[in-house]
Amino acid sequence: MDWSILSWLLSFFILIALIGIIIFQLMCLADLEFDYINPYDSARRINSVVLPEFGTLGALCFLFLISGHWFMFILCLPYLYYNARMYMRRQHLVDVTEIFNMLNWEKKQRLVKLVYLIVLVFFTIFWMIWSVLDEDT
């Protein structure tokens, strides 16, 4: 069990956590759309996990960086840049007053993130298996 496999395993779990956060946000938005929760609760729940999401992604990138997985790091960069930009513009939180007008956009944005993360997961699994096989041989 060398460092490489460990790092892949770790990044795999971080990615799963990220996907979980995104799915949670999507669920809140879907609930809101079908009137299961009110906009105040929905916005509060989503906003409570936005910064953890950004932090987790930062940690993932850092992990890729120090473990020398350049390719994965570069793959993560657009996502990181997007998050950083939203944060700088103070648009990262959901606005409770405009949440219904922004609903479609918020959902679309999170769906794209989700697809992006799933692609990353596949890459990670691939590299993980690769490095396991590599070690065996």
Add this chain to the structure above:
Amino acid sequence: MASERPGPPTYLGKPTISPFPAAPQTTMPFLSSGPVVGSEGTGYRANTPSGSNGPPMSSPPSTYASPNVGVHQRFPSQQYPAPVQQISNLRGPPAGQPVLPPPVLPSAQQVLPPPGSFRPQPQIPSMPMGSPPQSANLQPPRGIVPSSPLESSFSAPRSALQSSLHGYPSNQANLVSQVPPMQSPSFLAPQGGYVPPPPLAAPVGLSSREQMQHPGVGPPVGAMQNLVEEFQSLSVGSVPGSIDPGLDPKALPRPFEGDLMPNSIAKMYPLNCHSRYLRLTTNAIPNSQSLLSRWHFPLAAVIHPLAEAPDGEEVPIVNFGPTGIIRCRRCRTYVNPYITFTDGGRKWRCNICSLLNDVPGEYFAHLDATGRRIDNDQRPELTKGSVEFVAPTEYMVRPPMPPLYFFLIDVSVSAVRSGMLEVVAKTIKSSLDELPGFPRTQIGFLTFDSTLHFYNMKSSLSQPQMMVVSDLDDIFVPLPDDLLVNLSESRHVVDAFLDSLPSMFQENLNVESAFGPALKAAFMVMSQLGGKLLIFQSTLPSLGIGRLKLRGDDPRAYGTDKEHALRIPEDPLYKQMAADFSKYQIGVNVYAFSDKYTDIASLGTLAKYTGGQVCYYPGFQSSIHGEKLKYELARDLTRETAWEAVMRIRCGKGVRFTTYHGHFMLRSTDLLALPAVDCDKAFAMQLSLEDTLLTTQTVYFQVALLYTSSSGERRIRVHTAAAPVVTDLGEMYRQADTGAIVSLFSRLAIERTLSYKLEDARNSIQQRIVKALREYRNLYAVQHRLGGRMIYPGSLQFLLLYGLALCKSIPLRGGFADVQLDERCAAGYTMMTLPIAGLLKLLYPRLIRIDEYLQNASAKIDDFGKFSKSLPLTMQSLDSRGLYIYDDGFRFIMWFGKMLSSDIAVNLLGVDLSTFPDLSKVSLCELDNEMSRKLMAILKRFRASNPSYYQLPQLLRQGEQPREAFLLFANLLEDQNCGTCGYVDWMLQIHRQIQQSA
């Protein structure tokens, strides 16, 4: 006479919804070929006994030469006694229609001969050769001759010979008539003149240049009679070699009548709620997505749920008692006039979702032979489109709240110096007796500068106790209760407080404003009950949370991508607070007074999400603006208010409301939370089609406003309306409602300024108009060969002008230098809530000359209507010998001409204008002379027409710069100003754009 008019024809087999008393028109299809003169009222008719409705008559057109009695005064080339008739001769000016000097709107009217028309040619023989009616153009019927060689004008030089070769001997001709230019579409339609052209006439196409230039109404060439009511057109082609733009400014349509409510829908669906409550942008719902996408205007409803009804038309109140309110089980629609009873009265079918519901035992009534309930007439909910139900306890989450007013008053130095504090205190005191909801009304006060001052008003005290909290970082409320007290119990304490309030802070020199902490404190006090929070702010918030920067008006920001940031709240706290206020049923009204920047964009957010309003009095001085503030604050306090309200609009299957525009907060996808809403607020909502094809004939809408009345009763106000589903784009345009469209445009454009540049918002309005008119043009232009003309639906004749007015309205006008940022934002907030009539008045104000009336000793106020003629908003309307009033519903601007006889000014103002007094300091008050009393009566009458605001008269002398340019000239929207084009240029510009890709 009416019975002989060819009425609106059947269009596509569907009953045409026409605003006109429809005349029998079955004969329409047969009309075509005879020299049937469809008009009466002239000597002509005697010779053609058939009338327009008769079967094709063989009355020879030899009668022609006689009849046309000198019409076409403005057509110099009209030497021939052409069989034309003047419409005004036929019908007389319609009531209420200003008959202006004849600016020649040639209206044309033809009749389409059906193929196989049997009118034999020789029956029209006796027309003198070579005397073609110049204004009557011959034109083969549409669809028969594929194209016309003509491009630019509507004269169709098709010789009669040619057309007779086609076997249509007497194809239609045009009746070109003169009509007053300002006619409403309803005026145009039924003049059915029909003039058969002489078959062997000289080549036609003679329409003179003059004629081409005159804006026309109706299709100049073309087809069926009904087209006349379908569109109007203006010719805009310029004469070669002339610099004249080819548009007669006098003849352009202008909405002097103000808001015209659509009446055809009320005729078609008499059970609908009155259109003051609900208006659709078009009273014809498209049946498919593809049709909707060709209607380039928004498909939307403008709802004014608490509109003030005139006496005798109040919304009836229905109490179902223990039965409970009758609603559809599935879609929760309320019982309304459009439901149908079946099964002997035991079941009713929901008109919105078609579900069969049981009729509760207590509500049962037998049906008569026609299927109506026998008690139908006693049940307002089954006969009236608007009704109010008393809601039982299921509709309450808590006991109905009492009316509650909380005042948050800035007492810093600027508030005291401007006199705002004194006016506010006095006004509140004088309104105490009229606050709604006695004896449950609650009231509370909080004042602030750099500290917060709470007032204990417990009824056992004789004087209010003041408590000062200076810790702004950790706000707490010093007393658990007694900050909000019952007004009737603590009345003497409240009175004592309001009496002493101005003097208490007279010496206050504090310039700071801890607005954010004060807001938090007010929220803490009010969050138990909710209510209305009135904020009086006269400086920029400078301390504690929510402090705002002097973002000011950076001229460099304009025209860049950062421009819009100035118009949105700077601190997210304000949005957050607004959301919290809305959650706890607190409605916020913001009164702002500073002459310096106060960031209305941020403050107004509080009102935006709580159903409130923003009142802005820039540079408030109690001596000048005191009256205005007094009136508007008193109205705010005393008008009927709906508390803790929610509003939902339901509609039939296949359509769905998607976006909402106005001041409210969305609590779920279709539920508008309105903590406090009153009769001056309107809301707009856009529709989208869900299914690709609507199969029903009618779509129903139902607005339900659930609220607590001031009397403490929970009520549901329900407005129900129906609209037909159509398959035809032309019908959608015909049924369009300019007022509703303009209201939507203004809201969309103002919302757009919050995320884009002003320029973009203006362009988007223009683009939408262009797209829609281009689409409309494609419907008609080709087949009618309207090459160089601009055509638009009669229902939308004022839309272009309103579009221009919108681009020049304060929220969208110009750039940095044209309007102060605060004023822009405040006007934006106001326009987002304005009902349609108020908005149209603001966009196209009234300009009236009054000196003649004032000088006419015998004229009484009741005669004022005769003197008051609305003038076009252009400099040319101003005569230096006159006195004019400009009334936009928010203020009066009185313009004294230079050469106005001096006794008028002396009589009205008490000063001589020749001494060049500073008119901004002169206030208008009633003097002891007849003229002054008359003026006051006029102003009173004007004010009565718009009671929502107090119109403060601002006086202006001709040549008094820069006030004149700023106050009046910038608002004369038909002129070129603020770097934007005038009315004529605007029309040409739109016309060019339509042509570009048409």
